[in-house]
Amino acid sequence: MKLAFLIADGMGDYPLKELDGRTPLEVANTPNMDKLAKTGKIGLCRTIPEGMEPGSDIANMAILGFDPSVYHTGRGPIEAAALKAPVDENDIIFRMNLVTVSEFSENGIMIDYSAAHITDKEAKKIISSLKENLEDEAWKIIPGFQYRHLLIRKNGKNTSLENTKINPPHDILDQSIRNDFFQYKNNEPLFDIILRANKILKENFPESKANCIWPWGQGKKLELPDFFKTYGLKGAVISAVDLIKGLGYASNMEVIDIEGATGLVDTNYNGKAEAAIEFLKQKDFVFVHLEGPDECGHAGDIKSKIKAIERFDKYIVGPICNFLESKKGACLICCDHLTPVYKRTHVSDPVPILFINFNASSNKTGQKFSEMNAKKSDLFIEKGEDLIKWILEQIK
Ligand SMILES: [Zn+2]
Incomplete structure (x- = not known):
């Protein structure tokens, strides 16, 4: 056939x-x-x-x-499969965008879901710096392409992370990030890694349009x-x-x-x-x-x-x-x-x-x-x- x-x-x-x-x-x-x-x-x-x-x-x-x-467990897990990323059954996999926000706060606005279509070259530098400074037992970062990457919470299965609902950044263009900001804030480890990442972006890449990481679409491994x-x-x-x-x-x-x-x-x-x-x-x-x-x-x-x-x-x-x-x-x-x-x-x-x-x-x-x-x-x-x-x- x-x-x-x-x-x-x-x-x-x-x-x-x-x-x-x-x-x-x-x-x-x-x-x-x-x-x-x-x-x-x-x-x-x-x-x-x-x-x-x-x-x-x-x-x-x-x-x-x-x-x-x-x-279907989430967008992140499907993209992890596409990248053949090493993930375990107990991991929670986020799709992670490099984005531009007016500010990462309850008053912030989503300016660009792609950090002005950041180039692969610029993104690679940023992601390797984030990897170097943020990765530990609990968090892994998998580089993808341009503004599209992955953030993995090791052993995050069956935690509140699984049910956190974050808007895809392309769905809230020019809109308030207030709801998502509080969703993040309710998850301390996740909120903490975003704050630390944003600090690195600000200090090491002040010229870049990427001023915030945006983890969303998370779930357990796709099978x-x-x-x-x-x-x-x-x-x-x-x-x-x-x-x-x-x-x-x-x-x-x-x-x-x-x-x-x-x-x-x-x-x-x-x-x-x-x-x-x-x-x-x-x-x-x-x-x-x-x-x-x-x-x-x-x-x-x-x-x-x-x-x-x-x-x-x-x-x-x-x-x-x-x-x-x-x-x-x-x-x-x-x-x-x-x-x-x-x-x-x-x-x-x-x-x-x-x-x-x-x-x-x-x-x-x-x-x-x-x-x-x-x-x-x-x-x-x-x-x-x-x-x-x-x-x-x-x-x-
Ligand atoms: Zn579409």
Whole structure:
């Protein structure tokens, strides 16, 4: 069996008055998806379980067939898996941003979640200084990239640290950090290490935009079932994004790195499609994730979002589906969650899905793949982790 999941992060949207009541997906020129939709099955799938945050980590875990309400422990642990960081079962792993705040106090404002997109070079110096001065029996710092790093509390499991709820810094841009400040303050060891880190930043790096560390998204080590043992498919993930790589490593899939894959609109599309096809020539399943539409959703940029969807159609969907058609394989096209441009953040609505089985006689629906047609369909998959099971039923 040859099966591909093609995920356009944040592609789904709401009707926009700027587009005469249509969505970016409806407006985009997508000849490949249009052709596939005519013979495929359109429907909806709930990728974010009730009560969970609409994050890409949760949604993509569900699409890979693992119930987030069982396996999701936090953003930090997934990124630790991506970095192959040495973590123990009793550790609590935080994602740690280098950020810019107006001041780290109850009156502070979150100015920048990325410390003005700090360069790798500058971040490396800062992180190694923090490591040198702060690491001890209890705390470890794992360097990542740019503003994204990890902070680990050894033996932090079953302490109040596990339940502390800190906002992701990108969700509180230009907003007060008051609530988070008090959350930190209620956890003395955590508060203490932030104060000490901020002092080092101030004294050793007075010119840097990074004036505060921001630990969030914590949890215990990510443990996923083996993808092959669970679904019988030899699989790989292809993405520029750490959290997708983390899901791949944790479920024992192959993780294919593509040179020039940036996660932005100008990512190396051809590289991703070529690698997916090469992998499928040998094995069964490939999960291709494209970040572009989500970035445009966050930027509130309708034009770019349409363009990102068109590129997804042309450079990812087209070549991979041509190959799958020649092999009588199957393909799922969807997004992990909606990132509506006018909200500029994720929402937890069910996502539109398009499934094509090239090995079955087609029932021509003549429909276009759109949010509206997905809603009208009688296909609704209530639990994201059941999507892959439904697909495997279809292609049996
Ligand atoms: Zn996003």
